[in-house]
Amino acid sequence: MPDFLPSELVVTPKGGVYHLDICPDELAHKIIIVGDQDRVEVVSNYFDEITHKNQHREFACHTGLYQGKEISVVSTGIGTDNIDIVINELDALVNIDLETRNEKKEKVSLEIIRLGTCGILQNEIPIDSFILSTHALGIDNVGHFYERNVDIETQKLEKAIDEGVKLPKYIKPYLTKASEELNNKLDSAEIKKGITVTSSGFYGPQGRRLRLPLVENEMLDSFSDFEYNGHYFSNLEMECSALFSLGSSLGHKTTAICLGLANRRKKEFTKNYESKIIELIEYVLDKI
Template sequence: MADFLPSELVITPKGGVYHLDICPEDLAKKIIVVGDQDRVELISNYFDKVTHKSQHREFACHTGVYKGKELSIISTGIGTDNIDIVINELDALVNIDLKTRNEKKDKVSLEIVRLGTCGILQDEIPIDSFILSTHALGIDNVGHFYEREVDNETAQLEKEIEEEVKLPRYVKPYLTKASSRLNERLDGEGIEKGITVTSSGFYGPQGRRLRLSLVESEMLNSFSDFKHDQIRFSNLEMECSALFALGSALGHETTAICLGLANRRKKEFTKNYETKITELIEYVLDKI
């Protein structure tokens, strides 16, 4: 019997994965993931050659060559629920034989960089900064569905965070590290670094109060106030936790670099999105 039956791993008539709707030959080993579908073309416009273009639901994929590097740019849409789909299907494309439905013996490790946007959690991080995630703290739930190994240092830090940060009582956070190898490549002058908080929503789950009152109004400040040696919470978004947790558990290298759009401490919002996202794209394409 095959390792993965049709109810568990859905394969399209043309031999691709169900939601992304791409086939193994459409994918490069270096991948940039973005939330916004329109950002895919903004990035692939820089390619010297385009070899594949597709879109199914919110998942656009452009593969091509940039300065000799083969890259795929894929949109995930918003949220860790989508990341669960994207990471499992990207892994299936390289590590499961979709014809026999059996796991491959020799595994492929993908390099996956999220190029996103985020909110800022510290006064000293200017609006429009590029923020490289050292870790992600999930206050979503996706990571809890999978067994994975966490090193002692990360487990200890997770415990301290859980004790000190004022989260709603039914939120169980999980901490994961970004790939240090990818971070060495993406780091540079002026790049801000820190732990990225990944939320399950944009408003209440990120401490934004419109007309509904929030259960825990101190959550955001207690993230900003948390300090452990040189470690700080730098930013807040909606995908990194599941990307790092599932990606590393499957043997892939994952990290994220995000443009800080909103400083939540200073209550400021960018006026420079187009210019700054272009700068971030050019920065990542050259470093990746």
């Protein structure tokens, strides 16, 4: 019997993975993931050559060459529920033989960089900054469905956060670390760094109140005020926790660099999205 039966690992008629509908030979091992499907083409316009293009649902994938580097850019849509699908299917493409349905003996470690947008949690970080995640704190629940392997330092930081931040009582946060190797490639003097909060929504779960009252009104301030051994919360978005948690458990290198659109403390929103996202794309393509 194969390792993975058809109900667990769905393979499409063309031999691709179920939601992404990409085949193994269509994916590079260096991958940029973006939330917005329209951002895929903005990135691949920089490629010297495009070797593969497809889209199924919100998952668009363009693979090509950029200055001799083979890169795929894949859209994830919004949220950690989509990241669960994208990371499992990217891993299956390289580490499971889709024809025999057996796990491969030799494993591939992908480099996966999220190029996204985010809200900012600190007065000192201006809107339009580029923010590199050192860790992600999930206040979603995707990471809780999988066994996690967390190093001692991250466990200590997770405990300090558990004791130091105010969350609705039914939320159990989980902390994971970004790849230091990828962060070293992406870092420079102009880049801000910190812990990224990953929420399960854009409004209430990120402390935004429109017409519905929230059960916890101090959450955002308690993130902004938290500090432990030089670690602080820099930004807030909707994908990093599951990306880092599932990605690292599967043996891949994962990180995220995001454009800060909204400063939630200063109540400011950018007017420069179009030009700044282009700057971020050029920055990432040159660094990876």
